Amino acid sequence: MAALWLLLFSAGALFSSSNAQENNYNKLSESFKRGVDLALEKLHSHAGIQHHFLFLRSVLLSDIQSGFDVKYIYHHFYLKATNCPKGTVDSTGCQFRNDRPLIDCAVCYKTFRDEIEQEPKPYVHCVHKTTLTQEMKTTRVDHCNRMAYSNGAPTLLASTGND
Structure with missing residues (x-):
């Protein structure tokens, strides 16, 4: 009986983790999703990457928001490897792997009507999170x-601590 409960719990945990990866991404606004997509595109273009990666969390x-549908975005987030090979188009069946380090990403860019502008360059x-140094941050x-x-507006990361 205990083995049956363990099996049911394990299946439920796998199902909830596959839904969690989609739900976290789907909770993002379009402006932030575009930055995650940009980072994934860049990551998956590297020859050394063997696995398909998905957004884990922010x-x-x-x-x-500087007005006239213009926003300046900064997003720091984690990507995590899945059991699917690089190039996977439909990632609904992909499960997160726990034997690979997280990818720590930071993106910043300007959007106009939720589309990334080319200037300034995103x-x-x-x-890898394990190699991220304070100097890199x-x-x-x-x-x-x-x-x-710095066109007269506050900077993205103007906050420097507890005031």
């Missing part, structure tokens, strides 16, 4: 703050 979301930085923030967002 760490930090920031947007500044910034995408993804690296600082470089990300500095780069995003310098991306022509």
